[in-house]
Amino acid sequence: MSVEGRPLIEQDLIRKAKRGDVEAFEELVRIHQQIAVRVAFLVVGDRDAADDVAQEAFVKAYHALSRFRQESPFRPWLLRIVRNEALNLRRRRGRQERLRLRLANDPVSGGAAPSPETTVIIGADRQAVLDAVNELPARYRHVVAHRYLLGLSEAETASALGIPAGTVKSRTARALARLERALSGVIEGLDRE
Amino acid sequence: MSSPLRTVETLLVDLADHIEWPQASVLDRVPGRLAEFRPEPPRRRRWIPVTAALVVLVAALLVLSPQAREAVADLLGVAGIEIELRPELEEAVGAGLDLGREVAIGEVVESAGFAVSVPALAGEPDAVYLSESQVNMVWAGGESLPAAGDTGVGLLYTQFPSESGGFGFVKGVGPGTPVVAVEVAGASGLWIEGAHVISREDESGRRIEETLRLAGNVLMWESDDVTHRIETAVGLEETLRIAESVEPISS
Secondary structure: OOOOOHHHHHHHHHHHHHOOOHHHHHHHHHHHHHHHHHHHHHHHOOHHHHHHHHHHHHHHHHHOHHHOOOOOOHHHHHHHHHHHHHHHHHHHHOOOOOOOOOEOOOOOOOOOOOOHHHHOOOHHHHHHHHHHHHHOOHHHHHHHHHHHHOOOOHHHHHHHHOOOHHHHHHHHHHHHHHHHHHOHHHHHHHHHO | OOOHHHHHHHHHHHHHOOEOOOOOOHHHHHHHHHOOOOOOOOOOOOHHHHHHHHHHHHHHHHHHOHHHHHHHHHHHOOOOOOOOOOHHHOOOOOHHHOOOEEEOHHHHHHHOOOOOEEEHHHOOOOEEEEEOOEEEEEEEOOOOOOOOOOOOEEEEEEEEEOOOOOOOOEEEOOOOOOEEEEEEOOEEEEEEEOOOEEEEEOOOOOEEEEEOOOOOEEEEEEEOOEEEEEEEOOOHHHHHHHHOOEEEOOO
16 A cells, blocks of 8 residues: 555545445554554553553444544544543553553564664663653653654644644653753764764 | 754654564454444434425426526525525524524634634534633534533533633532542543532632533633633543543644
8 A cells, every 4th residue: 555545545444434334444443553552552551451442442433433524634533532542441440650661672573774873773772762761751751652652743643642733842842852861871872983 | 963852853763663562453353343333323414404495495496487586586686596505594502502602613713812622522513602712612412412401412612711720710619519620631620510600710810600501510621721611411431531532623
């Protein structure tokens, strides 16, 4: 599926799913399930629960499709439902967020080819970056995670988190400034390479 | 040497590919659940059959004779007989609640003077009203949002610029009315069941008494210098779900 073709195909899938075409909706699930589970994970901090939350959110999204405005982007609408479902679970459990992101043993496949700059980033640097992200206040960590770790646009992040785009912009700037200070040693090391 | 901020962004993008994310197995489990549901049919609007009937009537007159065509043109006062039948012919939901001037949602986004939001879970409002700087959005009662009393309104969402910080400004809700402190997407809020009147103070200390339109349950919270208020007949959990789906409308 080409990037250019995706919106049109997706619009078609949504139109069909609105008429009750389950296969069309399954294709929407296939396209968006990974990001949905990750968004849920960022809220509930529990791997199994994140999958359950995403499942529940997709079922609710299917049920609510008639209220989805056809011309609107689908992903932010879906991720908003995912986040609300995840917040509901967190509230039912009565727990505060305890999410700690971890590094995988093997890098996730399917990413873009590494740039020359990223090839010099070593495991210790990555751990330092992750530690710095984990230490950010929640309001900054959420924005950084959605923008850079999930790769959402500013508008998508605003919609998924339910905050104005201007707030996403200002929190991103403040978070990056904090990370720059926390990672000054790593950054100097990269500059010497 | 690249700028430090650019380097931080590069480090974060690199990190994204090395996070231990949970595996998604949603696709294996969702299709079996969909049989439980069919997508909700779009809400029918009563004006559609009325419009259709008028169109048929006018079309019949046009076919009948040139005199009839002229008569219709005179009646409508439109050269070339362009007929526009608007849903506003029917009284809008919440029209009797003194919520202000009914406006298009696009107009309110332009003229409210603050970032106007809408609860995504509720979909597009059935009617929008503007009263000075107060925006009122109304959804008709239905299966999932029962109408409060005899108002026909299932959900009333009000937004206005906050006149003072925090919720200290709520000064009274009437004797015996329980008030519960809640959190709405990280913001402090209040849940009030069965309130008819809320009194609050503006920044100059002037006491303002507000009559709640639905006399049902109220959730109030403040976010980014805007006070939000939802009035419904449903309980706290469902109202919080709606509140937490609130998102700004892009102009």
